[in-house]
Amino acid sequence: LPAGAPQQASTRPSRLRAPVAGPVIARYGEQKSDGLRSEGWTWRPSSGAAVAAPSAGVVEFAGPLYGWGEVLILRLNGNYHLVLAGMETVTVKPGQSVADGQSVGAMANNAGAGIGSGLAELYLEVRNGNRPVDPAQFMN
Numbered sequence: 001l002p003a004g005a006p007q008q009a010s011t012r013p014s015r016l017r018a019p020v021a022g023p024v025i026a027r028y029g030e031q032k033s034d035g036l037r038s039e040g041w042t043w044r045p046s047s048g049a050a051v052a053a054p055s056a057g058v059v060e061f062a063g064p065l066y067g068w069g070e071v072l073i074l075r076l077n078g079n080y081h082l083v084l085a086g087m088e089t090v091t092v093k094p095g096q097s098v099a100d101g102q103s104v105g106a107m108a109n110n111a112g113a114g115i116g117s118g119l120a121e122l123y124l125e126v127r128n129g130n131r132p133v134d135p136a137q138f139m140n
Contacts, residue, residue: 013076013126016054016138017101019084020045020122028134039132040083040125041139047120048109051087053098054124055138062090068123072104083125 022045026038045051057074060081065071070087088108092098107120126135
């Protein structure tokens, strides 16, 4: 850049961390039981597990969405958003800034509260505008 030129902020997330401990049971592009392809990653965390922000961002939505449990949408860099779904509780509010790794919610304490399989599952989706993108390119 020429001297004095403003530096432009990164337009995409540099990295994402796993929001919970536990195995990844579905990845972007894999076929689901309904025949559709997954647009994100799904983890099977332990009962009552804490959920951490995969990246720093600003809370755009936090609350229930029918069929998805408690949902959190974070605005990241540029036109990127991150969706976490399947929690029992969300502990942050719209407009709040969250740090990378900050606790943002928790999974249910009983296995019957999960979506789909009946076991607790946490779903993560990364969106560039209104288009889902593979989180693998950001995960470390």
